[in-house]
Structure formats: C-alpha cells, structure tokens
Amino acid sequence: MAGTNVTLRRRQLASRLRELRHAADLTVEQAAEELLCSPAKISRMETAQRGVSQRDVRDLCRIYRVSDENLVRQLMNWARESRLPGLRQEYGDLGYDAIYTFMDLEAAASSITELQINYLPALFQTEEYARALIRGLLPGIEQEVLERRVEARMSRQNLLLRNDPPRYWTFIDEAALRRVTGDPAIMEAQLERLLVLGQAPHVTVQVIPFTAGPYMCADDPFVMFKFKDQSLPDVVYRESLDRVEYLERPNELAVYREGVDRLRAVALSPNESLKHIAGAKTDFSTT
Numbered sequence: 185m186a187g188t189n190v191t192l193r194r195r196q197l198a199s200r201l202r203e204l205r206h207a208a209d210l211t212v213e214q215a216a217e218e219l220l221c222s223p224a225k226i227s228r229m230e231t232a233q234r235g236v237s238q239r240d241v242r243d244l245c246r247i248y249r250v251s252d253e254n255l256v257r258q259l260m261n262w263a264r265e266s267r268l269p270g271l272r273q274e275y276g277d278l279g280y281d282a283i284y285t286f287m288d289l290e291a292a293a294s295s296i297t298e299l300q301i302n303y304l305p306a307l308f309q310t311e312e313y314a315r316a317l318i319r320g321l322l323p324g325i326e327q328e329v330l331e332r333r334v335e336a337r338m339s340r341q342n343l344l345l346r347n348d349p350p351r352y353w354t355f356i357d358e359a360a361l362r363r364v365t366g367d368p369a370i371m372e373a374q375l376e377r378l379l380v381l382g383q384a385p386h387v388t389v390q391v392i393p394f395t396a397g398p399y400m401c402a403d404d405p406f407v408m409f410k411f412k413d414q415s416l417p418d419v420v421y422r423e424s425l426d427r428v429e430y431l432e433r434p435n436e437l438a439v440y441r442e443g444v445d446r447l448r449a450v451a452l453s454p455n456e457s458l459k460h461i462a463g464a465k466t467d468f469s470t471t
Contacts, residue, residue: 191288
C-alpha cells in the first residue's frame with residue numbers, strides 16, 4: 185500500500201501528546217483551558233478519535249513547555265500526515281468507513297492474531313472466494329463497489345509477501361473449512377491456497393475442530409494487532425452486522441489475550457491443522 189499510514193500517524197501523535205501532557209503535570213481540563221477548547225477535544229485528540237491540526241500541536245507544545253524544536257517539528261509533521269486522504273483516495277469508496285482504519289492498522293502491525301469462525305481470513309482468500317463471500321454477506325452491494333472491495337482485499341494480501349511481513353497467527357473454526365462459499369471448485373482452490381500460505385515461516389494456522397466443543401470466543405471473531413512502536417497499545421477489532429469496534433483499554437485487551445491462550449489450547453497443532461485442511465480439500469475435490 186502506497187503513502188502514509190494515516191491511522192498509525194494519528195495513533196502515534198495521540199500517544200505522544202498524552203505523554204507530554206502527563207509530563208507537564210496537567211489535567212485534560214487544564215490543557216483545554218489553556219488551548220481555549222473543550223476537554224472533550226483534548227480527550228479525542230489523545231485517543232486518536234479525531235485529527236489534530238498543526239496549529240493545535242504547536243500550541244499544545246507551548247502549553248506543555250516542549251523545548252525540543254526537532255520534536256515539535258516531528259509532531260507537526262505527524263499532524264499533517266494524519267490528515268492526508270489516505271486509503272480512501274487510493275481505493276475509492278469501499279462502502280463503509282471503518283474498513284480504511286482496519287487496513288491501516290493491518291498494514292502497520294508487526295503481529296496479527298485472528299479468529300475466524302464462519303469464513304476464511306481475508307489475507308488467505310482467493311479472488312473467487314472473496315467475491316462470492318462479499319456478495320453473500322452483502323446481497324445488495326453494487327457491482328462496482330464489490331469489485332473495488334475484492335481489489336482492495338487482494339492488495340492487502342501483499343503484506344504477507346513483503347520482506348518484513350508481520351507475524352500472522354490465525355485460528356480457524358472447522359465450520360469455515362466446510363461452509364461452501366461459491367461452489368466446490370472455488371472451495372478446493374481456496375483450501376489449496378490456505379495450505380500453501382499456511383506453511384510460510386511467519387504464518388501459523390490452527391484449526392479448531394468440531395470435536396473441541398464450545399470454546400472461549402466461539403461467538404466472537406476478532407483480530408488483534410500489535411505494533412513495533414511500544415508506545416502504542418494493542419488493538420482488537422470486532423465486527424457485527426451493524427457496527428465495528430476497536431478495543432484498546434487494558435481490561436478489554438486482557439480478555440482477548442486470555443482468549444488467545446485458550447484458543448491455542450483447544451485448537452489442533454499447526455501440523456495437524458494442515459492435515460485437517462488437506463482432508464477438507466479432498467472432500468471438495470470428490471463432490
């Protein structure tokens with residue numbers, strides 16, 4: 185993906201501004217009073233819920249008594265970059281705004297952990313599988329938007345092929361292997377792709393078999409992102425029919441970290457998982 189990662193810049197800037205306010209021993213309310221704005225504006229800037237203007241960065245650095253001119257210039261550059269058009273300009277209208285934030289986080293992550301229950305992870309999908317899946321989930325989608333989404337999904341997969349790919353660990357419920365998406369031929373090709381990518385050194389695939397019974401997160405597919413920048417908290421992405429959520433509070437992350445540990449315990453080993461996938465592929469080849 186070309187260009188600046190707008191979401192990452194906004195999160196980096198938010199984290200640094202929060203640190204500088206703490207170092208200046210000011211409350212949100214005190215900072216807002218000095219900046220002549222509402223406390224809500226300061227809070228939204230520090231949680232990356234809104235962009236920050238270069239003027240606000242300059243004024244906050246004055247309020248926080250930042251004397252390092254190089255740091256001030258860096259923060260102002262981050263503010264400028266965090267307000268660039270980003271992926272919307274690159275891919276056009278993909279139908280909903282949350283996808284751009286997700287794609288930015290995915291591209292910036294050093295580690296991605298994912299649980300999928302009903303369908304295969306997007307980073308593994310073939311073009312035919314992705315098209316059939318999106319059409320099935322969104323029967324009213326316009327053809328032009330559908331094709332843009334498929335194109336964007338195929339482009340996203342390049343991150344697993346780059347020189348410094350993220351560590352990608354995915355848990356896949358057996359239901360996703362067995363649910364026919366498109367037709368048996370599409371499923372056979374899709375599972376072959378999964379077998380190939382699942383053997384990459386930076387990729388771990390674990391299948392949760394039907395025999396595992398109920399398990400933690402069985403009704404809650406999610407994606408967890410970690411970043412090289414240690415000042416940035418992890419982020420968990422959750423999606424439902426009518427909304428998406430990005431979770432990063434410590435208590436929220438603790439629940440999902442426990443979930444990952446429990447998923448590793450109930451899932452098949454990576455080697456057994458690949459055998460399980462191969463068996464499902466064989467079943468589709470004989471239908």
